[in-house]
Amino acid sequence: MSRAGFQRAIVVGSGPNGLAAAVELARHGMPVRVLEAHETIGGGTRSGELTLPGFVHDICSAVHPLAVASPFFSTLPLTSLGLEWIQPPASLAHPLDDGTAVTLERSIEDTCTNLGRDAGAYRDLMKPLVDDWQHLISDLLGPLRIPSHPFTYARFGLRGMLSAQRLATAHFKGERARALFAGNAAHSMLSLDQLFSASFGLVLCAAGHAVGWAISRGGSQKLADALGSYLRSIGGEIVTGSRVESVDGLLDAATAVLCDLTPRGVLSVAGDHLPENYRRKLARFRYDVGAFKIDWALSDPIPWKAEACARAGTVHLGGTLEEIATSENAASKGHHAEKPFVILSQPSLFDASRAPAGKHTAWGYCHVPAGSTFDMTARIEDQIERFAPGFRDCVIHRRVSPPAELERYNANLVGGHINGGSQDVRQFFLRPTSRLYSTPARGIYICSASTPPGGGVHGMCGYFAAQRVLAGS
Numbered sequence: 462m463s464r465a466g467f468q469r470a471i472v473v474g475s476g477p478n479g480l481a482a483a484v485e486l487a488r489h490g491m492p493v494r495v496l497e498a499h500e501t502i503g504g505g506t507r508s509g510e511l512t513l514p515g516f517v518h519d520i521c522s523a524v525h526p527l528a529v530a531s532p533f534f535s536t537l538p539l540t541s542l543g544l545e546w547i548q549p550p551a552s553l554a555h556p557l558d559d560g561t562a563v564t565l566e567r568s569i570e571d572t573c574t575n576l577g578r579d580a581g582a583y584r585d586l587m588k589p590l591v592d593d594w595q596h597l598i599s600d601l602l603g604p605l606r607i608p609s610h611p612f613t614y615a616r617f618g619l620r621g622m623l624s625a626q627r628l629a630t631a632h633f634k635g636e637r638a639r640a641l642f643a644g645n646a647a648h649s650m651l652s653l654d655q656l657f658s659a660s661f662g663l664v665l666c667a668a669g670h671a672v673g674w675a676i677s678r679g680g681s682q683k684l685a686d687a688l689g690s691y692l693r694s695i696g697g698e699i700v701t702g703s704r705v706e707s708v709d710g711l712l713d714a715a716t717a718v719l720c721d722l723t724p725r726g727v728l729s730v731a732g733d734h735l736p737e738n739y740r741r742k743l744a745r746f747r748y749d750v751g752a753f754k755i756d757w758a759l760s761d762p763i764p765w766k767a768e769a770c771a772r773a774g775t776v777h778l779g780g781t782l783e784e785i786a787t788s789e790n791a792a793s794k795g796h797h798a799e800k801p802f803v804i805l806s807q808p809s810l811f812d813a814s815r816a817p818a819g820k821h822t823a824w825g826y827c828h829v830p831a832g833s834t835f836d837m838t839a840r841i842e843d844q845i846e847r848f849a850p851g852f853r854d855c856v857i858h859r860r861v862s863p864p865a866e867l868e869r870y871n872a873n874l875v876g877g878h879i880n881g882g883s884q885d886v887r888q889f890f891l892r893p894t895s896r897l898y899s900t901p902a903r904g905i906y907i908c909s910a911s912t913p914p915g916g917g918v919h920g921m922c923g924y925f926a927a928q929r930v931l932a933g934s
């Protein structure tokens with residue numbers, strides 16, 4: 462029982478945060494039921510045959526530095542429940558027009574060998590973060606609070622609060638290091654001249670060294686399945702094919718309802734229970750940018766010009782810092798980049814279970830204005846051709862998912878936003894409101910990526926929401 466007298470909990474949605482919340486409550490002896498709209502569990506960690514039989518694609522997330530780094534997931538016996546992490550030889554490759562690629566290697570020193578005159582500057586930036594990784598990540602993957610390691614956090618914060626453009630140009634002299642950093646920062650879905658965009662670049666580069674950018678053998682679904690199996694093994698219940706239209710009928714004095722939903726989803730299922738001023742705040746929550754995603758079934762590996770790209774699970778296609786900034790700034794301002802920055806994953810190079818023998822899969826997306834209906838297929842594939850001439854000849858089948866398709870698939874992907882809503886300075890710490898996981902209504906909580914620490918597969922939003930339920934706050 463929680464301190465507020467809750468004797469049971471219902472979690473709406475089985476994304477990584479919903480499952481994490483349910484596991485944490487069940488571990489404390491609370492009966493938990495998860496209600497999931499889809500026929501399968503996992504939210505953003507599902508996989509499926511999106512193109513042709515035998516080709517297994519990650520429908521949303523594909524690459525998992527944050528899941529490996531997650532302080533909560535690391536306490537669970539997921540690897541004994543079917544989850545196997547694969548670490549590609551290089552986390553990331555970033556090809557350039559001279560036919561070479563910068564790579565993010567597991568070791569800082571190996572990465573530095575890519576960076577010419579910026580080797581020392583890169584080492585100075587990364588080494589303190591990687592040396593203090595465990596402390597740093599436990600503070601970063603949590604809500605705003607007094608950091609348990611203030612010195613480490615402050616050192617990170619002073620740089621992370623900058624815009625990515627500012628940090629990259631102030632710290633690095635050459636194109637290679639600037640491009641590498643810009644590509645990582647662009648995962649923020651922010652324009653690279655916005656405050657805090659640098660923090661994403663710092664965390665993702667440091668994660669590449671500290672824990673690697675792993676993929677899951679068999680697809681991201683295996684992570685969801687392992688979480689689901691563990692939940693059931695400790696008494697939790699999961700009901701799929703059960704879309705919640707309203708929390709009426711679920712709520713009573715002894716039941717806490719945790720919504721693995723965006724503010725828009727919370728308004729839809731629980732709006733009647735919430736006071737007007739809080740509803741207004743939820744309605745003001747922003748989802749400025751969306752993703753335009755393509756999954757490919759391929760006859761051959763992607764024919765990269767730079768051989769180093771074949772060693773990497775993830776490839777960043779966008780050229781220089783200036784080009785990436787132009788692409789990201791365009792999406793943030795409501796335009797479609799002529800040369801979009803593309804994030805591409807090529808899991809079948811390292812996991813034969815993803816495609817029939819000799820065949821391959823790839824997953825890629827770029828950022829577009831929220832809700833955009835513009836077809837970016839040609840522009841995305843042009844960027845791949847730029848660094849891998851002959852790519853289109855390898856395509857056997859493609860499945861295109863514009864923002865509206867992503868949102869139809871999962872209501873949490875509002876306008877195609879993949880991180881539960883913008884993570885700019887206004888929505889970085891106080892997500893979705895200053896109440897974070899709690900709401901003014903007794904028994905209603907929010908546990909999705911729209912709460913701190915935000916987007917990505919790490920389960921920490923769910924974990925912290927469950928802590929609130931247990932504490933009755």
Ligand SMILES: Cc1cc2nc3c(=O)[nH]c(=O)nc-3n(C[C@H](O)[C@H](O)[C@H](O)COP(=O)(O)OP(=O)(O)OC[C@H]3O[C@@H](n4cnc5c(N)ncnc54)[C@H](O)[C@@H]3O)c2cc1C
Nearest residue numbers: 474476477478498504505521522523524705909910917918
């Ligand atoms: C294209 C794409 C690529 C991504 N790539 C990565 C990546 O490589 N690495 C990474 O770490 N992260 C990535 N992400 C982000 C990551 O997937 C999300 O941040 C994460 O899944 C958020 O988890 P969540 O539990 O908050 O919500 P979700 O995973 O969105 O889960 C929400 C669940 O709630 C269910 N639901 C919604 N409404 C209802 C309702 N009314 N009743 C019942 N159930 C409901 C949905 O069906 C869904 O299963 C990506 C996302 C997308 C879309």
